[in-house]
Each structure stands twice: as C-alpha cells, then as structure tokens.
Amino acid sequence: AVVSTQSTGAVNKANLMLKETETVKKFKMIMEEAKNRVLKMMENKRRIAKSKNLPPPIEDPTKFSHLVNVMASKQLADYEIRIGDKEKKDAQEKKRETDLAEECSKRLKKMEDDKKKWEDSREERVATWKDFQFKGEKKKKKKHMLGTYRPPKPRLEEKPSQQ
Numbered sequence: 766a767v768v769s770t771q772s773t774g775a776v777n778k779a780n781l782m783l784k785e786t787e788t789v790k791k792f793k794m795i796m797e798e799a800k801n802r803v804l805k806m807m808e809n810k811r812r813i814a815k816s817k818n819l820p821p822p823i824e825d826p827t828k829f830s831h832l833v834n835v836m837a838s839k840q841l842a843d844y845e846i847r848i849g850d851k852e853k854k855d856a857q858e859k860k861r862e863t864d865l866a867e868e869c870s871k872r873l874k875k876m877e878d879d880k881k882k883w884e885d886s887r888e889e890r891v892a893t894w895k896d897f898q899f900k901g902e903k904k905k906k907k908k909h910m911l912g913t914y915r916p917p918k919p920r921l922e923e924k925p926s927q928q
Contacts, residue, residue, distance in 0.1 A: 795844065799836035803829065
C-alpha cells in the first residue's frame with residue numbers, strides 16, 4: 766500500500782512536470798545531449814578499433830537506446846544535484862543575510878539604549894562632578910606662594926682625610 770501511494774505520487778509529479786513547457790524543453794535538451802554524447806562515444810570506439818586493426822563494434826539499436834537512457838539518467842541526476850546545491854547555497858545566503866540584518870538591528874538598538882542611558886545619567890554625572898570640585902577645593906593646601914623660589918636642601922660634603 767505504501768509503495769503504491771509513493772509510485773502514484775511519483776507519476777502525478779511527472780505528469781505535472783510534463784505539463785510545464787520549460788521543463789519539457791529542458792528534458793528534450795538533456796535527451797539530445799545524451800544522444801550526441803553516445804554517438805561521439807561510439808565514434809571514438811570505431812576510431813580506436815580502426816587504429817588497432819580490430820573489427821568495428823556491432824551497433825545494436827536497443828543497446829544504443831539503452832546507452833542514451835543511461836546517459837540521460839546520469840545527466841538528470843547531475844542536474845538534480847546541481848539544483849539541490851543551488852538551493853542549499855541560496856538558503857545559506859538568505860540565512861546569512863537575515864543574520865546580518867538581525868545583528869545590525871541589535872547593534873542599532875544597543876547604540877540607542879546606550880545613548881538613552883547616557884542622556885538619563887547626565888544629571889548624576891553633573892552632580893558628581895560638582896561634588897568632586899567642591900571637595901577638591903577644601904583639600905587644596907598651598908605649599909608655596911606663587912612666584913617664590915625654594916632652594917634645594919644643603920648637602921654636607923665630606924673632606925678627604927689627610928694622613
């Protein structure tokens with residue numbers, strides 16, 4: 766029952782894809798490319814056989830169509846892998862952009878908050894500065910009068926002893 770529902774889903778998906786003209790064009794292009802690759806491969810085999818003086822390989826139409834189908838399957842698988850990689854890359858790019866935008870908005874919000882806190886703490890800063898200045902005036906002691914010179918302390922010299 767599960768296999769039948771999966772197969773019906775796959776058939777429905779294939780029918781939907783065949784209704785899209787662009788998808789049909791892509792598939793036809795892939796089939797043509799596969800056919801050309803198989804023809805080129807067979808031509809190379811004939812050339813190699815001729816250069817080695819071997820009889821030419823037998824060309825079977827069923828084998829040819831099988832090779833074309835195999836080559837087309839490989840190309841479709843590669844195509845699907847490329848699409849998956851592109852989707853992953855796009856998702857990563859989108860995530861990176863959203864992360865960057867989120868980080869910028871956080872940074873902007875933090876700057877606004879800091880600015881607001883700075884403005885709010887203005888009164889406190891002014892008050893503490895005034896307190897500091899007031900306390901500083903009390904503690905100041907004048908050591909010297911301005912414009913006076915204080916000479917260095919005298920040092921006693923030792924006289925050399927004569928013996």
